Amino acid sequence: MSVDQIDFIVNDCLLAAGQGIGTEKSVDFAAIAWWRDRYRRFFLHAITVLGNSYEADRARVTAVGRYLGQRALFHAASSPSIDLRAAELASHDVETGCRMNAVREGLSPGMPAATA
Amino acid sequence: MNTDMTRSDVRPTAPGFDTTIDGGPDQTLALERVVDAIVDDCCFAVGQGVGLRATLDFDAITYLCEHFRPKFLMAMRHFGNRWLEDRQTVTAVAMMLGERAVRYANGAATIGLDDVRRAAADVERYCQLHSARRTRGRGDANTEGATARIAGYWCTWDPKP
Numbered sequence: 001m002s003v004d005q006i007d008f009i010v011n012d013c014l015l016a017a018g019q020g021i022g023t024e025k026s027v028d029f030a031a032i033a034w035w036r037d038r039y040r041r042f043f044l045h046a047i048t049v050l051g052n053s054y055e056a057d058r059a060r061v062t063a064v065g066r067y068l069g070q071r072a073l074f075h076a077a078s079s080p081s082i083d084l085r086a087a088e089l090a091s092h093d094v095e096t097g098c099r100m101n102a103v104r105e106g107l108s109p110g111m112p113a114a115t116a
Numbered sequence: 117m118n119t120d121m122t123r124s125d126v127r128p129t130a131p132g133f134d135t136t137i138d139g140g141p142d143q144t145l146a147l148e149r150v151v152d153a154i155v156d157d158c159c160f161a162v163g164q165g166v167g168l169r170a171t172l173d174f175d176a177i178t179y180l181c182e183h184f185r186p187k188f189l190m191a192m193r194h195f196g197n198r199w200l201e202d203r204q205t206v207t208a209v210a211m212m213l214g215e216r217a218v219r220y221a222n223g224a225a226t227i228g229l230d231d232v233r234r235a236a237a238d239v240e241r242y243c244q245l246h247s248a249r250r251t252r253g254r255g256d257a258n259t260e261g262a263t264a265r266i267a268g269y270w271c272t273w274d275p276k277p
Contacts, residue, residue: 005178007152007181008174008177008178008181010156011155011156011159011177011180011181012159012172012174012177014156014159014160014163015159015160015162015163015166015172015177016163017160017163018159018160018161018162018163018164018165018166019163019164019166019167019168019171020163020168021163021164022164022167022168023164023165023167023211026204026207027160027164029153029157029199029200029203032153032156032157032160033153033156036153036156058174062171066168069163
């Protein structure tokens with residue numbers, strides 16, 4: 001999958017994050033915009049610099065997207081909606097897990113989007 | 117497709133943000149960016165509607181984006197950026213689209229392109245009927261522009277291209 005499909009890839013992952021949240025809570029627009037900015041950069045780096053293949057990695061990446069949504073739901077606790085803070089905490093959880101996974105698989109740390 | 121845009125500069129910052137786009141290269145680019153952010157928001161909401169009941173094929177997601185993005189763009193060009201006003205309604209419709217897609221997948225683990233196409237047709241039909249009813253209720257019968265305005269992002273047709 002080429003770089004010109006990067007926006008579709010981000011859409012795919014945001015949709016997966018929405019799946020993890022479900023209809024229980026709404027999500028602030030700022031949180032979605034923040035996720036989009038952040039992961040678009042990561043994915044672009046993974047594909048262009050590290051040479052990752054989204055076709056090969058899609059199942060794993062979208063699974064992580066769903067997990068991201070579930071973590072955001074957790075961090076939102078009793079709030080009626082998922083705000084930017086909950087989104088940031090969820091990203092921290094997920095990226096920490098991805099870095100640990102990368103180290104376990106013998107890849108260099110500091111490349112969360114490439115391995116998740 | 118532009119691959120190096122950032123979305124942080126297009127985030128609406130004020131409730132009820134409403135800007136009429138009057139053309140020109142800068143405005144067009146700004147509009148494209150806003151529409152990208154709206155497509156993201158709607159994809160997210162579709163996912164919420166689907167939940168963990170099924171996954172979606174990549175071509176189904178590509179179809180959604182390619183199908184609705186021009187409609188969103190058209191709506192923005194005609195009515196300005198009303199996203200913060202309309203967001204709750206539009207994302208609710210996106211969730212409905214996800215729900216319909218799950219139904220069309222009929223218990224399959226994966227939602228395919230045909231399922232999403234049928235779901236999209238359902239929500240567009242729903243929006244058109246709803247908008248026509250509201251237009252009549254407001255006494256604007258036979259005003260295509262008024263109907264399109266109410267139909268908003270999901271099924272806007274262009275009265276005067």
